[in-house]
Amino acid sequence: LPTPDGTLDPHTLHTALTDLRHPGSPGAPAVPVLVCATAGTTDTGAIDPLPDLADLTRAHGARLHVDAAYGGPLLFSATHRPLLDGLHRAHTVTLDLHKLGWQPVAAGLLAVPRAADLAPLTHRAAYLNADDDTEAGLPDLLGRSLRTTRRPDILKMAVTLQALGRTGLADLVDRTLAAARTFAGLIDDHPAFELHSHPTLSTVLFRPTGADDTTVATIRRRLLHQGRAVLGRAATPTGLWLKATLLNPHTTTDDLASLLKLVEGHTPR
Known part of the structure; x- marks a missing residue:
């Protein structure tokens, strides 16, 4: 259960993770798999206590995912970056730059430590990945985006980062x-x-x-x-x-x- 300000309570999480290690019913998981934390809730913009949650997930053998869709761009700002202390300890992070990144609404991304971590998302379809077309120099679409033919909003993010840089975006965030x-x-x-x-x-x-x-x-x-x-x-x-x-x-x-x-x-x- 969240605290009154909408953040995860480390003590409550510790209890929940401990209970998972001692399941009370047959078939219940014996080891916790994933904890999802938030860096910038939708309702209030609150940030979970990321260092405490990282400590807990490590102690219990769980992976930590941080939804930083709203708060992630604080990383640009030297002033506000400390609010995200502990984010680097997450196994995966989601960012959505359509708020504090001033991008189109679909401009989101999933950050993982290694490209190989995305292998489970790999799909092949003959009408998109024809090997002989690829060998002939015709690019397929399926490997370009998780959503195949959707517009490449990552290009708009890249152009913004090139144009404004960390300093320019930090100024916008701070203001x-x-x-x-x-x-x-x-x-x-x-x-x-x-x-x-x-x-x-x-x-x-x-x-x-x-x-x-x-x-x-x-x-x-x-x-x-x-x-x-x-x-x-x-x-x-x-x-x-x-x-x-x-x-x-x-x-x-x-x-x-x-x-x-x-x-x-x-x-x-």
């Missing part, structure tokens, strides 16, 4: 996360709003003070229907929250103050 902290401060200082928690990444959860779930959902729909603002929603143990996922590094404090004023103006009285 975006700074905007999230600024927005959280505006909410904290406003008597009409409550802040769920200070942001780890660029996601900020907030709502009118004391608002119930119906009110929060109504505000969001009103703003969407009127074309004034696009806010997400996140359900937590403390109820429903408006979710602002900031992704524009050029967002100003005035922009954020205007958004807060919009929400205040659309709050049912």
Whole structure:
């Protein structure tokens, strides 16, 4: 079970892994196989305690996979990279650069330590991998992408990395996360709003003070229907929250103050 902030609790995980080593029913696995951790949850942007989880998986003989789809680009930033301490100990990592990488929505990748680790995904089909065509110099498609003929978004990532480099992307990441902290401060200082928690990444959860779930959902729909603002929603143990996922590094404090004023103006009285 996750903690109240949505992260994995190492003590709970240790108990679960220990129980797997002592199965209570016939046929249950005797050795844990895989632990999936998250570096940037969808709802709040929280990051699991990766060093503790790496220690546990190693002690229990399990593999560690880290879903860093949201938080992975923090690696570009010298300022924020420490938030991902322990990521290098994962056996596999997923990255999705359509948020803090400013890429198309399909621009995701799976990082593995060795190309041979992808061998189980290898498939052959006569209509795609004709050996005689390959020998004649005609490339097949199946080996170019896990999704065969889908567009090669990896090229767009490569061009972005070449154009901006680590420093350029780090600047965009740092500015975006700074905007999230600024927005959280505006909410904290406003008597009409409550802040769920200070942001780890660029996601900020907030709502009118004391608002119930119906009110929060109504505000969001009103703003969407009127074309004034696009806010997400996140359900937590403390109820429903408006979710602002900031992704524009050029967002100003005035922009954020205007958004807060919009929400205040659309709050049912």
